[in-house]
Amino acid sequence: MKQQAPIAITGGRLVTPAGVVESTLRLAEGRIASVGASLEDGDEVVDARGQLVAPGLVDLGVFAIDKPAFHFGGITRAALMPDQSPPLDFPSRVRFAAQSGKPDFWVHPLAGATVGLAGSQLAEIALMRDGGARAIATGRSWIADSGVMLRLLQYAAMLDMVVVSHAEDGGLAGKAVATAGEMATRLGLPSAPAEAEALAVARDIDLAELAGARLHLRQVTTARALELVRQAKARGVAVTAGVTPAHFMLSDLALAEFRTFARMSPPLRPEEDRQAVIAAIGDGTIDVVSSGHDPRGPEDKRLPFADAAPGMAGAETLLAMVLTLVRDGVIDMERAFALVAANPAAILGVDAGVIREGAEADIAVVDPERPWVVDSRKMEAQAGNTPFDRQPAQGRVTALWKGGVAIAL
């Protein structure tokens, strides 16, 4: 589907990299034609009525393609983790995944770093790149073998692709489902020290520095690991860090009553770490907030805590949760959309995620104040496994365009 007629979105507050400006946005031929120019004859005029006009969200690191949920959340592109069945470790699978959302949703597959995501044998990364992979990912688990990780990073550096790593030391994490501490001890859950993350982050940063590679740590959730990222950035290492809203909205207290919707990988952390994540979002240590969207039905979640699958259906709540940080004064509105759109787009190297002339016309109109209640029974996602069930939220996407074509919400 191609954009038929030019669209002019008037009366909105445009979220641009330079700040929020009241202006008109024109979309033509699937691209942003102009920012701030006046209407032209033949424009289809859309009145945004004072709402935010923002770039469509780019969700870096999701586990399922779940269009209704993504569209609800204003997400127009998502980088798909290689942890599929079968895994995205083979060029033809990547090529298929890259086409799977079109035309109204773009999937950017992440190439599985190793065959079967087993962490030992490098996959055919260059062939997958040419099949549409935008970056490389280790998958849900860490590559334990430092030799394999170094060779992966060197290869990725040569191909100028980012490596998206899951940084959690496998030896320490083992079968843990919680962070070692009072909560895990009271509940009697297998746990690993939070340092499992810092150890893995330290190694991955050092190897990336050695290889001259670009590293994206998909989720950094502890104070110690965030400090390592902060130091690495200060000395110029090409490292970026992400997180999902679960780790800045919830601490491990959410595990009470063995709520499996709060089972995450990495597990939820104590309150001090949650505060450290918020501080790191505020000071720029964290570059990306993604949904980690992983819808899981009752067969995966209605189980004893340690037997349940990790993950949450996060696409619908991603934006509303990030907007809480704006309301709390942690970040401003431009930075909120840098976290969910511009930065992930830059890491993936796609021409989207910002309101700029010539960029892809992926646009979301957002009412940042609109109240709603998260309800796991009424979600658009394939499953309602949200830890935010029955929580009030603010901020809803009211209109969405992918490549200049309106998407019915």
Added chain:
Amino acid sequence: MTSQQNTSSQGHFPAGGRAFPHRDLVSIGALQTHEILFLLEEAEQWVHLNRQPSKHSDALAGLTIINAFFENSTRTLLSFEIAGKRLGADVVNMHAAQSSVKKGETLIDTAVTLNAMRADAIVIRHGSSGAVGLIAGKVDCPVLNAGDGQHEHPTQALLDTLALRHKLRERGEASSDGMMTGMVVTICGDILHSRVARSNILCLQALGASVRLCAPPALMPAGVEAMGVEVFHHFEDALSGSDVVMMLRLQNERMDGQYIPSPREYRHLYGLNQQRLALARPDAIVMHPGPMNRGVEIESDVADMPDRSIITQQVEMGVAIRMACLDVLTRKARKIPGWGEGEWV
């Protein structure tokens, strides 16, 4: 069916169902101190009955109790079975090893199946923490936790307390209010994997005792100090000043990897022998929830000390406590006056 039961606990506790306003017994953590005392008090009549030549009550006649054990057990299963039978209930044991669980049925479906068979109480042991609470939320009858993963084993803590109380009473040292204020109890062993330790910490603290934990660091759960216990790694330090020493076995079946070099080395550092016991208070009481590994965490001559070890009494009290729990939790269904639907809520 109403029964002519001993109601010795009346007067000391809130009337009727207010004394124990819980449908299930999933954790000690969910209980108030007076509710723990109530269960202990209720158990006394069954201790008495169990010491008679004829040990039969018809309190639960006509009721069906299912013991659903998803994890192997000998003594706890036997104890629950005897408790149910002495109360006159029809007791059925379900061993998960031979059940549809092996055929891929989910835990919830198994629970729904048991529920559909109209059990009047279900006793559950499961290897995953929280599993019993999960089932309790899906069935209509009372659920008793016979151990869930590394979380809780509430009847074990209650029977330990009851055994301790009886020993203190025998010695004339028991407090008249049933509390254990000021007593120092050391729990030594594989705390990390022990649901017995967790339930006992909560139960003993609720009754005013102070709890010391002793284990090598790898077997001590992180952050356990937040539960208000004192943590020790050297057994001798922990023993000094202890009134009670509770030994736990190494739960090798729960260990994911190696936690200690060898049983021999464990015994060298943490085995309870006469010399070590002498470091505790004179006449300190020795406990063990069983099964014991003689010559590892406890020497035979300590385990068998008649005036100090109450290990066999713990087993005896187990039956009484489980009878009390089954009796109390089925009172609503049996329409015992004051416990019926809507009578107290």
